[in-house]
Amino acid sequence: MVEIFSEKQNGFTWLDVTNPTQEELMEIAGEHAIPRSSVKDSLEPEHLPKFEQIEDKIFIIIRVLDQEARTKAGSIQQASRKIAIFYDKGLLITIHRSEQPLLRDLKTKYVDTGKVQKENEILLHIVYQALKTYEEPATRFAEEMDVYESAIFLRKKVPDILKSVYKVKRRASVCFRIITLMDDVVRRLNELYKKHYLAQDLLDLQLRLSILYNEIVDESNHLLNIYISFTSQRTGEVMRVLTIFSVFFMPLTFIVGIYGMNFDFMPELRWHYGYYFTLAAMLLITAVIYFWFKRKRWL
Amino acid sequence: MVEIFSEKQNGFTWLDVTNPTQEELMEIAGEHAIPRSSVKDSLEPEHLPKFEQIEDKIFIIIRVLDQEARTKAGSIQQASRKIAIFYDKGLLITIHRSEQPLLRDLKTKYVDTGKVQKENEILLHIVYQALKTYEEPATRFAEEMDVYESAIFLRKKVPDILKSVYKVKRRASVCFRIITLMDDVVRRLNELYKKHYLAQDLLDLQLRLSILYNEIVDESNHLLNIYISFTSQRTGEVMRVLTIFSVFFMPLTFIVGIYGMNFDFMPELRWHYGYYFTLAAMLLITAVIYFWFKRKRWL
Amino acid sequence: MVEIFSEKQNGFTWLDVTNPTQEELMEIAGEHAIPRSSVKDSLEPEHLPKFEQIEDKIFIIIRVLDQEARTKAGSIQQASRKIAIFYDKGLLITIHRSEQPLLRDLKTKYVDTGKVQKENEILLHIVYQALKTYEEPATRFAEEMDVYESAIFLRKKVPDILKSVYKVKRRASVCFRIITLMDDVVRRLNELYKKHYLAQDLLDLQLRLSILYNEIVDESNHLLNIYISFTSQRTGEVMRVLTIFSVFFMPLTFIVGIYGMNFDFMPELRWHYGYYFTLAAMLLITAVIYFWFKRKRWL
Amino acid sequence: MVEIFSEKQNGFTWLDVTNPTQEELMEIAGEHAIPRSSVKDSLEPEHLPKFEQIEDKIFIIIRVLDQEARTKAGSIQQASRKIAIFYDKGLLITIHRSEQPLLRDLKTKYVDTGKVQKENEILLHIVYQALKTYEEPATRFAEEMDVYESAIFLRKKVPDILKSVYKVKRRASVCFRIITLMDDVVRRLNELYKKHYLAQDLLDLQLRLSILYNEIVDESNHLLNIYISFTSQRTGEVMRVLTIFSVFFMPLTFIVGIYGMNFDFMPELRWHYGYYFTLAAMLLITAVIYFWFKRKRWL
Amino acid sequence: MVEIFSEKQNGFTWLDVTNPTQEELMEIAGEHAIPRSSVKDSLEPEHLPKFEQIEDKIFIIIRVLDQEARTKAGSIQQASRKIAIFYDKGLLITIHRSEQPLLRDLKTKYVDTGKVQKENEILLHIVYQALKTYEEPATRFAEEMDVYESAIFLRKKVPDILKSVYKVKRRASVCFRIITLMDDVVRRLNELYKKHYLAQDLLDLQLRLSILYNEIVDESNHLLNIYISFTSQRTGEVMRVLTIFSVFFMPLTFIVGIYGMNFDFMPELRWHYGYYFTLAAMLLITAVIYFWFKRKRWL
């Protein structure tokens, strides 16, 4: 479906193409002299971000974070949607498979109101808004990590905390990778339109996102390690309690076992104070073990 | 064996040489002025990818993923097969030890039909198709990793899951290394034939494969770590159960042992409520341990 | 709130703007020809350090470590406060949200006394003092790490030592990241004012801080690893004690259990030396286990 | 000891100096204008590879893998032997402490037969052959790793497997470091003698060795990690068996202990079906534990 | 304290300044036109190595390893002492807080004997000797590591081996960091005095030290990992022994407990062969467990 978002009277033409068939795209390409290789890239929904300049023509592929797909997305293609942008003097063509509200928003806000009269300004706005889709999730991921971190340190029992941290890590590292891949696009646009204030904003946004996601991935790695440390520390403590109890009770249980034997001839059993002697002996053994443990600093 | 895939009438000559003896190769080299060092490299089946330009002549070595060898291959040489390509104005010579269907396919599709009339276009097609052999396994590896990941998180008992993840990791990192080594070839070809649409596609494919394999290797490392965490977490839990049981039962077993002794003179045994007192004492001990555990948050 | 820190009679104007409304800032921007993008950056409290030069005008954002926020800060934005600096020939404008004593101190010390007559010298002083705020915490962090290290090696029981080390690590790595981001600002200022002695001091300070924080982060990683090693080493030792006791007492307890059975017909029970034979047998078993352990080097 | 491997009639002079005293070396240096610093470097047996060019003179130090020292060598100096090479127009001097068969072999093969008439060709041959000494051990290391890997995965009991893997890793990383240090020598020679086919072969060999050793070091790191995972997985399994047995038997052993007490007044002991009730109770407890374990998926 | 190590008659002046007050230094600076910033750097005992060139004047800060401080030093400042060097045509000024024997040695050896007539040669000697102080400890660290390594592999019981390895690692990494920081000084001096043989020696020494310390740090990391592996492997083994004993004895102890109960009516107790049947049953159970363990390969 081809929509005309802006016509020549605005100073430039903007065609928005949603989910085109190969034929539709071929036709548009023919009209506007879009290179064959760009058409092919436009048809590939899994294409990674790229910037291509052929003489004055610019062909850009960016990826917009998909708000719905977010929770289950484990790869770049699952987590984001492609927008192909073809730019020529006075002409802007945006191609994408699913509906992209950010494009319509830009049209309403800047083109319909006549605020923007140059097609390259719209180009910068599109890339800026595309990057912006990664900003809110970054904050959300950071907040999730804070929840898990405090849970780990306060030793709350959160079910499947390992799994949750791992999932945030995985999604954050996918975003980080996309942002890193957009770096080239942002840098080239910044060079071309150096004087435009948005060009600098683009660079700043890209840097900020890159640092934000890097922090989240780092944090998740730290947390996983800390969690394992806590687990192993705890196992060690449990172990110590088990060992202390065992070492105290095993000799005692052995002794009472001895005098539980039914031999006809066991002189101690006949002694008047045999029972008390035995109790005293066990008390002594307990004391010895206690001091041994004290010296070993296990108690 | 030398086959003529294309003759001069097509605008260029393409010789395909399968498993040549040193003499055969020497003869061809003599005829077409192939440098001695290139002949030597062509004879080495283990040679790594490379790009060499001598004046207008180009000598390329690429490696094609071997479909059969895939499951057991742990090194670059085991996992892939070499194709040496010698290119000169109007001349293309491809040299390989085993039969390479991708070359014959290209001949049938582009040369026999007359679609391609330039030898450098065939060159780009060969390298592109060679890289393509790494694409399908990448998807397959990613899917395998998904299976293992869900098995680990859902705590299914998959036999030898560690081994399986490790094997995928190893094969993926071999592929990743080959693709990284092909980087130079791809970049140089892209520079030489910048205007050809395939040159850009080559770059894109190389980047995509590089990212795909990198993701798989990353993922496998993450999974191995997570698996170890789960194991140690589980051991900790098992430990806690063992310790709880031991701490509850060891004192009780000791007490019943005491009154199982056969001393002639043990006044408690004669008391009328001795048995009930003992039971009460054991209940008390159990309660004390219970509250101690509660405070320690082990229960 | 706009304060005039220096007027033209001093050779330059310095305006210090605290917590401005957007309107206030717009007005100042209009008067002094500050670019629109810089105004926008000035209003963002979370902006990362940056250096921008537009012809002769310089726009800098630096971040000052927040003395109060220090203990709980886990991200760049929580740990530090932004100062935006706009510099033009004869003009210096500093913009910040919260009160920044370091600016007032510089005014009192250098401007009021007439010691500094050039606006760029004040600029260098501001950035230098901003970096200086990271110096004292670095020393404090290093000292804290020393306390934790000695606690770990002397096996003192410090509650929550893992947590403490992790917190220092996290705060240090936030500082390290800010300092790394200030690198560009420092380098560009050093190029512009190469001859000024402060320019070189800036570089030195930045390098020193970078190394200090890097050392702290390294140290904390080492300590966490060492701590885990100690824990696991200790668990191993505890385990060995438990196992030794169990292996000694389990066979003995079994034997005394046998002769504690109440079968009517158990010939051993009737033997005159049955009891002594049994004791001797248990002694023998103990000796066998003892030598087995000795050979295994567990004792 | 100085030997003349080639005299001027061959087009160049080649002096091979074995284990020279300082005086011998000084004399040769005086005759052939070898710089003082090169003489000093030649006398140091521990010197690392380097390439130095003084006008037209070239001074190279390479290190040849020592075949005997291989099994116990943990450092660059223990694992390899130095050869210093001084090259000037028409002159080649090779200096080394121990006998170096590869030099004599080159003399026999290329100089005596008159195959090589230029001194720089011999130079390339020497460096190539020196690098070649690292090739066969790489293959051997890789094979050793394969043995250890299969032993680990098939859970064969190989004594000291950790130690063996660690030793291969250490030796391989020493080789990797030497090869990396030779990189500069190889690159500079390649630039100087670009047209010679051996110059390209040198680069290829260096790349191949670098990748081979890198793979071995990687592989050994992977294996050590996997081994630890297996160990901890196994410990977890052992633990589970221990816990299952303990949890089943501790309550039962406690119950039989109760009715083993010798209190005069224990009504249950007098009941006709006391024994059978007790057996039934124990069966019930066993069943409860069994289902609890089933639900916990420990059985 | 200012000492004149060389006067103009030697061709140059060398002033050695030990522990100067600020005033002394100011005076010297005034006389010899030392820049204000260099004076400030000279007064800071903690300053990191640096190279600064102002026109023809050179200002260098190096750090000499402190022989006494070595065993307890955990940071660059604790481990090493600063020497500031100011160099101008015909003038050398060395400034340091504590007495530096290496300077006096150089004076005695090269200046007093008249061997060295140029101030830049002395400069090279100073930096070379400063680097040399790091050489002997590197060898000592490597030897210490060898002792710990053999102790770990031969499973000798060395007290606090973890701590010792960690301390070597920490001291070695401090040295490594200083040497890395001296890299700039060495490189710049090498450029300035390319023709002097010492300039090349400086580079070689720096590279050698860098590799030596890098090897030690690597080695210590490897050893710590291996140690942890051994510990966990050992714990696993201990665990297995414990589990085997427990699994054998728990069922047996339970059975003897049953027939130790005092129920009035327990038919088995009255059977003539009850005891022998019970013993046979226990033997059977032992055999079953034995074969189960055999199959599990725990025995």
Ligand SMILES: [Mg+2]
């Ligand atoms: Mg991931």
Ligand SMILES: [Mg+2]
């Ligand atoms: Mg990752």
Ligand SMILES: [Mg+2]
């Ligand atoms: Mg970044």
Ligand SMILES: [Mg+2]
């Ligand atoms: Mg960053």
Ligand SMILES: [Mg+2]
């Ligand atoms: Mg990271």
Ligand SMILES: [Mg+2]
């Ligand atoms: Mg543990």
Ligand SMILES: [Mg+2]
């Ligand atoms: Mg454990």
Ligand SMILES: [Mg+2]
């Ligand atoms: Mg491999």
Ligand SMILES: [Mg+2]
């Ligand atoms: Mg691998």
Ligand SMILES: [Mg+2]
């Ligand atoms: Mg790898």
Ligand SMILES: [Mg+2]
């Ligand atoms: Mg890539």
Ligand SMILES: [Mg+2]
């Ligand atoms: Mg990548």
Ligand SMILES: [Mg+2]
């Ligand atoms: Mg990923």
Ligand SMILES: [Mg+2]
């Ligand atoms: Mg953080």
Ligand SMILES: [Mg+2]
């Ligand atoms: Mg952090």
Ligand SMILES: [Mg+2]
């Ligand atoms: Mg970090």
